[in-house]
Amino acid sequence: MKQLIITYKHLFTILCFVLLSGCGKTNWTENYREKEKSPFGTYIIYNEVDELLKNEEVIYLKENFYDYLYKNHETTKADFGTYICIKNDAYKLTGDGIDALLSFVASGNNAFLSLNEFSENLREKLEITTNNLDKNVSTIEDLRPLKGEFYLKNENLKTQAFIFDRNIRRHYFVTYNENKTIVLGSAKIDGEKVPNFMKIYLGKGAIYVHANPVVFTNYYLLKDKEQYTENVFSYLPSSTLLWDPQIKKSEYSNQPDKDNESVFKFFLQHETLTWFLFVSLVGILLFMLFNARRKQRAIPIILPLENTTVAFTQTISSLYLKEEDHKNLVDKKIAFFLEKVRTKYLLNTNILNKNFIHHLAAKSDNKIQNTKYLINTIITLNKRFECTQEELLVLHKMIDNFFKKKADGNTK
Numbered sequence: 001m002k003q004l005i006i007t008y009k010h011l012f013t014i015l016c017f018v019l020l021s022g023c024g025k026t027n028w029t030e031n032y033r034e035k036e037k038s039p040f041g042t043y044i045i046y047n048e049v050d051e052l053l054k055n056e057e058v059i060y061l062k063e064n065f066y067d068y069l070y071k072n073h074e075t076t077k078a079d080f081g082t083y084i085c086i087k088n089d090a091y092k093l094t095g096d097g098i099d100a101l102l103s104f105v106a107s108g109n110n111a112f113l114s115l116n117e118f119s120e121n122l123r124e125k126l127e128i129t130t131n132n133l134d135k136n137v138s139t140i141e142d143l144r145p146l147k148g149e150f151y152l153k154n155e156n157l158k159t160q161a162f163i164f165d166r167n168i169r170r171h172y173f174v175t176y177n178e179n180k181t182i183v184l185g186s187a188k189i190d191g192e193k194v195p196n197f198m199k200i201y202l203g204k205g206a207i208y209v210h211a212n213p214v215v216f217t218n219y220y221l222l223k224d225k226e227q228y229t230e231n232v233f234s235y236l237p238s239s240t241l242l243w244d245p246q247i248k249k250s251e252y253s254n255q256p257d258k259d260n261e262s263v264f265k266f267f268l269q270h271e272t273l274t275w276f277l278f279v280s281l282v283g284i285l286l287f288m289l290f291n292a293r294r295k296q297r298a299i300p301i302i303l304p305l306e307n308t309t310v311a312f313t314q315t316i317s318s319l320y321l322k323e324e325d326h327k328n329l330v331d332k333k334i335a336f337f338l339e340k341v342r343t344k345y346l347l348n349t350n351i352l353n354k355n356f357i358h359h360l361a362a363k364s365d366n367k368i369q370n371t372k373y374l375i376n377t378i379i380t381l382n383k384r385f386e387c388t389q390e391e392l393l394v395l396h397k398m399i400d401n402f403f404k405k406k407a408d409g410n411t412k
Contacts, residue, residue, distance in 0.1 A: 028140045030116075030167065030214060032087050034245045039219035040167065042086055045229070049243065057081075057240045064250040065242070066097040069104060081240030082110040086213045089117040092246045096253040098122055106203025110237060114210035116171060126200055126207065127177040133170035133189070143167045148212065149188040150196065152231055161188075162228045164215060171211040172196045184235055187212070197232065208235065326387045330395060334378050337399050352379060366402055374398045 027038040034046035050058045061068055065083065072080075083101065085093075090113065093101060098121055105111050118130055137143055148168030149161050172187055172194040185197030196211040214220070216229055317329075338349040345363040347356065352375050361371035377395060381387055 028144075030088065030143075030217075032213060032217065037218065040214060040217045042217055044218045044221045045086070045216055046243065046245070049241065056238065059240060059242050061242060061244045062248070064092060064097065064248045064253070065244050066094070066100045066250045066253050067248070068242070069100050070252045080104060080109050081242055082112060082236055083242045083244060084112045085244045085246065086112075086114045086216050087246050088213070089115055089119065090122070090244075090246060091119070092244075092249060093119075093122070094250060094253050095121055097250060098125060102202060102207075105205040105207050108204035110205050110208070110239065112208045112210070112233075112236060114213040114216060116169065116211075116213060118209070126209065128173055128181075128198075128200070128209070129175045130211065131172060131174050135169075135171075137169065143169075146170075150185060150212075150215070150228065151188070151193060152185045152197070152228075153183060154231065157231060162225065164220065164225065165223075167214050167219075168212060169214075173198060173209070173211065176200070184208070185210075185232070199235065324389070326389055326392045327385065330381050330387045330392055333392075333395055333399060334382055337378070337402075340403070364402065370402070374402055 027036075028040065029038070030040040031038065033041050034043060035041070037043045046060075050056070059081070063071075069080075083104065098119075101111060102125055116132070118126075118128070123129060134143075134146060137146070144166050146166065146168050148164040148170075150164065151157075151161060168187075170187070170189050172189065173196065174194075176195070176198060177200075180201040182199045182201075183195045183197070184199055185195070186193040187196040198209050200207045200209065210232065215225065220226075221229065341347055341360060342349055345360065347359055347363070349356070357372050357375050358368065360366075360375070361368040364371070377398060381391060381395060
């Protein structure tokens with residue numbers, strides 16, 4: 001096949017057309033559609049391939065590839081040409097379509113597949129395994145920083161690096177049948193060159209597989225990266241091109257296309273499930289009909305009265321703190337403590353002597369030393385005319401620890 005030759009005049013014409021025809025916000029989605037003029041569509045290579053590949057006949061498939069072969073296997077010459085598919089995945093090729101493609105190649109033709117995802121069936125038939133380190137990366141923002149560095153095995157190009165600045169997934173081939181496979185290109189991933197472009201011999205023909213279809217989109221053909229496309233396509237033999245835009249599902253294949261798979265279709269294939277579906281739909285309609293009748297008005301929810309005791313207490317305490325009347329709060333804390341001792345431990349608090357301290361420590365399961373310190377603090381603060389904020393806080397903490405039984409030893 002002749003090399004792709006893109007002149008400056010040709011590039012300028014395409015660029016002007018794209019810029020003038022485009023409007024609004026740029027669509028950075030990877031769609032690989034032949035009618036898309038967005039950066040990651042394939043409008044340029046699809047519409048200009050007959051000019052880029054001079055002296056080559058190009059047939060644009062308007063039907064499924066399997067159907068094309070089915071209709072033309074008798075009227076067309078044995079040498080069909082080279083099948084080309086540049087997509088995210090070739091899901092329009094069902095099991096029958098893949099078998100037909102392999103048979104097409106084995107009879108002496110060729111195929112070029114550049115995909116982000118090779119189906120399990122296709123990988124098994126080609127005896128390859130792949131790895132995509134960025135298979136979970138799908139958003140435009142996450143794809144943008146993915147850069148790539150590609151190489152070709154051609155003697156004149158093996159040292160030349162082709163640098164791509166965005167949307168380059170780390171997708172490559174891991175294993176392959178070395179007896180019938182030639183590695184034609186590689187990608188540099190984590191400092192190591194791994195295969196991303198290979199030629200697989202099959203019968204009298206060969207299948208060329210490429211792991212990064214984004215390099216053939218409008219974005220890179222208008223970004224001075226057309227040389228890589230030229231070099232990749234130069235490996236293909238000179239023949240008629242069968243360009244597959246993957247726009248139609250097969251009408252003759254016995255295997256269903258995944259676009260046509262439906263839960264309802266499965267139900268309708270079985271009589272019992274069809275009746276189940278019918279009865280269920282009727283039941284849902286009857287339920288909606290009777291449930292649409294006027295219902296009793298909803299009973300309003302009456303909320304219980306809110307307990308404002310805590311809020312009231314917080315308000316009063318805030319007033320005391322604002323006035324800085326610490327002595328008043330100390331007296332109330334002492335009164336609260338003594339009242340609780342009387343009601344909880346049934347002790348007389350009129351005389352706070354040594355005997356009282358021993359009884360209180362024993363009943364409260366607190367240390368005698370801690371209890372003595374607390375009582376002496378109460379006696380001292382009770383005699384004062386003024387108290388500081390620090391003394392108030394110390395008293396509060398001592399009383400709080402006393403009732404929480406935070407003593408860390410025996411009571412004796």
